[in-house]
Amino acid sequence: MRFKRCIGVRLKNKSGDFLTVNNHAKRISRLARRVHAWSDAVSVVPSGRKSGYRDLLITLTYRPSESWAPGHIRQFIKDLRRGLGKRLIGYAWVAELHASGVVHYHVQIIIKGYLSRKLLKKWRHGHWFIKASRHRYYIVAHQKRAGQSKEYQRADKFPSGLRLFAVWFMSGLVPEMALLEFKASSLPIWLRDLVILDPSSWREGWARAPGGGWVNRSTGEVLQSGWEFDRLVYEITECFAKPYCRFASDPFALTPFWI
Numbered sequence: 001m002r003f004k005r006c007i008g009v010r011l012k013n014k015s016g017d018f019l020t021v022n023n024h025a026k027r028i029s030r031l032a033r034r035v036h037a038w039s040d041a042v043s044v045v046p047s048g049r050k051s052g053y054r055d056l057l058i059t060l061t062y063r064p065s066e067s068w069a070p071g072h073i074r075q076f077i078k079d080l081r082r083g084l085g086k087r088l089i090g091y092a093w094v095a096e097l098h099a100s101g102v103v104h105y106h107v108q109i110i111i112k113g114y115l116s117r118k119l120l121k122k123w124r125h126g127h128w129f130i131k132a133s134r135h136r137y138y139i140v141a142h143q144k145r146a147g148q149s150k151e152y153q154r155a156d157k158f159p160s161g162l163r164l165f166a167v168w169f170m171s172g173l174v175p176e177m178a179l180l181e182f183k184a185s186s187l188p189i190w191l192r193d194l195v196i197l198d199p200s201s202w203r204e205g206w207a208r209a210p211g212g213g214w215v216n217r218s219t220g221e222v223l224q225s226g227w228e229f230d231r232l233v234y235e236i237t238e239c240f241a242k243p244y245c246r247f248a249s250d251p252f253a254l255t256p257f258w259i
Contacts, residue, residue, distance in 0.1 A: 003236070003237045004234045004235070004236055004237075005234060005235050005236075005237055006023075006232050006233070006234055006235075007022060007023055007024070007233055007234065007235045008020060008021050008022040008023045008025075008026075008232075008233040009021050009023075009229060009230070009231070009232055009233060010230045010231050010232075010233055011227040011228060011229060011230055012227065012228055012230040013226050013227050013228070014226070018230065019227060020233055022233075024158075027164055028164070030186070031094065031143070031164050031165045032140075032143065032144070033185045033186075033192075034165060034167055034185050034186060035092050035094065035139060035140055035143060035165060035167060036137075036140050036185075037167075037181070037182045037185035038090070038092045038167035038169065038182070039092070039136045039137045039139070039140050040178075040181070040182070041090075041169060041173070041174045041178055041179070041181075041182045042089070042090045042110055042136055042169050042173070042174075043136050044173065044174055044175075044178070045089055045090075045110055045136075045173070047135075047136065052112055052113070053089065053110060053111070053112055054110070054111050054112075054113070054114070054115070054132070055108070055109075055110055055132065055133035055134075055135070055136065055138070056108070056109050056111065056115060056130055056131070056132060056133055057106060057107070057108050057130070057131055057132070057133045057138060057139065057142075058106070058107040058108075058109065058120065058128060058129070058130050059104065059105070059106055059107075059128065059129040059130075060073070060076065060104060060105040060106075060107065060123050060125075060126070060127075060128050061102075061104045061126045061127045061128075061129075062102055062103065062104065062125050062126040063125065063126040063127070066125050066126060068102075068103040068159055068162065070161055070162070070163070072125055073093060073095070073105055073163075073166075075122075076107075076122055076123050077091065077093070077107075077166070079119065079122035080109070080119055080122070083116070083118075083119040083122075084111060084115075084119070086170070087111050087112045087113050088109065088110075088111055088170070089109075089110040089111060089112060089169060089170055089173065090109070090110045090167075090168060090169030090170065090173070091107060091108065091109045091110070091166075091167070091168055091169075092107070092108050092139055092165070092166070092167040092168075093105055093106065093107040093108070093165060093166055094106050094139065094143050094164065094165045095158065095162055095163070095164050095165065096143075097157060097158065101157055103158070103159065103162065106139060106142060106143075108133055108138060108139040110136075110169075115130075176203075177199055180195070180199050180202065180203070181195075181196060181199065183205070184196060184199075184202075187206070187214075188214075188225065190225050191206070191214055191223065191225070194223070201216065201218055201219060202216060202218055203218055204216075204217035204218040205217045205218075209222045212224065212228075213225070
């Protein structure tokens with residue numbers, strides 16, 4: 001049997017040009033922008049041994065007898081925040097794959113004081129490793145190296161429903177304009193560039209406009225990218241034995257058909 005899986009969309013503009021957007025490539029691009037923006041924002045926090053702040057990189061892996069589930073990383077971060085309280089300045093985590101296809105996580109945290117190993121043991125699904133982070137952009141560099149050197153990181157082989165990343169830092173940490181630039185990193189590239197060029201006119205933020213586009217909450221102006229939806233893009237995947245088909249567990253992403 002063969003399966004048809006939606007992997008992206010094709011857009012068109014008024015000039016008759018077409019642009020194909022791959023869903024997974026779009027997610028990876030957003031991951032890179034957001035994590036880099038997080039590193040920019042938390043750079044205001046003093047670093048070094050004498051500063052009182054520590055930068056740590058935690059790696060979380062799964063034991064062979066246990067598989068990934070959506071709530072695992074969420075619960076670990078929740079336990080970390082509860083245990084550290086106001087001593088947690090910020091964190092960024094990213095999901096990656098081993099060559100075998102098994103998920104693991106890298107978590108970079110900035111804390112005041114020391115981290116108890118009892119909190120690391122809150123990861124109950126496998127092993128954890130911890131080391132000092134060399135700099136605030138360490139997780140950015142690590143993720144970039146993984147994406148460039150490992151083909152399976154760039155391929156869309158992550159489990160369905162997996163969140164690729166999350167970033168957070170404490171309220172009041174960065175100046176207003178720096179915070180605006182951080183928030184703008186979540187926007188489409190064409191809109192982000194407009195916000196960064198004239199941040200003062202976007203102080204109230206932005207929102208999706210009814211019927212498409214984005215509305216500037218400060219001025220009420222609606223902006224369009226110039227591209228419109230044309231059609232969905234599909235990938236044909238062969239599955240000879242259902243238990244070995246990596247897409248078989250995601251019926252909502254697949255449309256089976258015979259060829």
